[in-house]
Amino acid sequence: MILTDITDFLAVLPRSGGIAGLDLGDKTIGVALSDLRRQVATPVEVIRREKFTLDAGRLLALLAARGATGIILGLPLNMDGSEGPRVQSTRAFARNLEKLTPLPITFWDERLSTVAAERALLEADTSRKGRKEVIDKVAASYILQGALDRMGYMTARQGDL
Numbered sequence: 001m002i003l004t005d006i007t008d009f010l011a012v013l014p015r016s017g018g019i020a021g022l023d024l025g026d027k028t029i030g031v032a033l034s035d036l037r038r039q040v041a042t043p044v045e046v047i048r049r050e051k052f053t054l055d056a057g058r059l060l061a062l063l064a065a066r067g068a069t070g071i072i073l074g075l076p077l078n079m080d081g082s083e084g085p086r087v088q089s090t091r092a093f094a095r096n097l098e099k100l101t102p103l104p105i106t107f108w109d110e111r112l113s114t115v116a117a118e119r120a121l122l123e124a125d126t127s128r129k130g131r132k133e134v135i136d137k138v139a140a141s142y143i144l145q146g147a148l149d150r151m152g153y154m155t156a157r158q159g160d161l
Contacts, residue, residue: 009106017069021144030136041144043137074110074143
């Protein structure tokens, strides 16, 4: 089930359980997972893309093994907020994935997530080769952390009402 609004996504999730964040690229899929309380995103794996069926199988096996309760896909909007070909590709991936899993799927604006991940890795003095190997899963964790922070804020606001 694809939910375009983070509020609707949060409403269908169980009260606890990890959430997956994905940074979808042409050659790789960066995967991050949250803790059960949905407060911290952790980079987990980079899946080398081959064919959708193989990629989805590997991804869903990983998410099942980790007990994920939902999926957040980074949405690569243009800097002006418009949608380009990469957004259409991401939405198509979500539609195809939706057919294979009952997990709820939503999107999160990923603008500048790779830039932030690159900056963090540079600050950690990671070698160029090391950055290339982990950049996608670190970007996925930035995407996921942004969504987790927003959901945490929304949950706290509900408690205040």
